[in-house]
Amino acid sequence: MIGKLKGTIEEIGEDYALVDVHGVCYVAYCSARTLSKLGSVGEACILFIETYVREDQIRLFGFMAVLEREWFNLLQTVQGVGAKVALALLSTLTPSELANAIALQDRMSVSRAPGVGPKVAMRIVTELKNKVPAFAGEATNIGLKQDLGEGVASAPVSDAVSALTNLGYSREQAANAIAAAMKVAGDEADSAKLIRLGLRELSR
Template sequence: MIGKLKGTIDEIGDDHVLVDVHGVCYEVFCASRTLSRIGSAGEAVVLFIETYVREDQLKLFGFMSRLEREWFLLLQSVQGVGAKVALALLSTLAPSDLANAIALQDKAAISRAPGVGPKVALRIVTELKNKAPAFAGEAAASIGLKQEIGEGVAAAPVADAVSALTNLGYSREQAANAVAAALKNAGEDADSAKLIRLGLKELSR
């Protein structure tokens, strides 16, 4: 099995990249977010690889980090999510954003990915809510609070502050991130008014 490729970018297509490794070009399928960040033809590249072997085909899927590859596999543990849908989700949301959306049970954010309808989005947030924290990456510090918000068990001032910010037009994730930062600065005893004020300050940066 191929675990990682180190080579030179030969060509970038709509859904794949050709990686030249000592004269052998490997076709690697990637999320659009990955393709937009790997560089240009002639530049060096390192991709973490997941190899799919089927009776009639062999496919390589490439990722910029181990965490992205882990999400690719984790998403496919959900019924109705195959490689194509998993790549669509990773094209739409970064790993930390996926973790946040699942913790907040934000089905709308998950549904932004092409091919992900309401039923699949519901399955993703339901089946992965206990697994997502281990794959939160940059979102790890506040993922516990977001789970509480998503499950409706957060402290009243926190819930009220998130609700107030979403009513002002911010997304649930933006509001939760802002309130998490506000809570860190204001302390656990802060009331909703203070959390809203500090949250708006965070959002204006």
């Protein structure tokens, strides 16, 4: 099985990269995000690979980071999510954004990916919610976000997040800001203080 390719970019297509490794060229299917960061033809590159072996084909999927590959596999544990949809999700959302969307039960963000309808989006945020902490990557304050998503966060926290979203910030931005505010103000802070500190965080 191929786990990593280290070579030179020979060609970049719409959904794949052709990587020359000592004269042997490998086709690796990648997310749009990975392809955009890979570099230009003739440049050196490293791709972490997930190898799929079928009766009639061997297909390689390439990722810039191990975490992205782990999310690729995790997403496919959900019914209705195959390799194509998993790549579409990773093209639309970073691993951190995916973790936040699942923790917040934000189906709308997940359904932005091509091929992800409301039912599949619901299954993704529902079935993966208990697996988010292990796959959070850059995402922070997952516990707080899960409380918000499940409606069990404290009243001051919920009120502060609602206030920031009413001001036009996304739910993810609001949750991140209030989580940062709580580190300063403590768990017993009232909503007014959390809102004030949250706005200060968002203005940075």
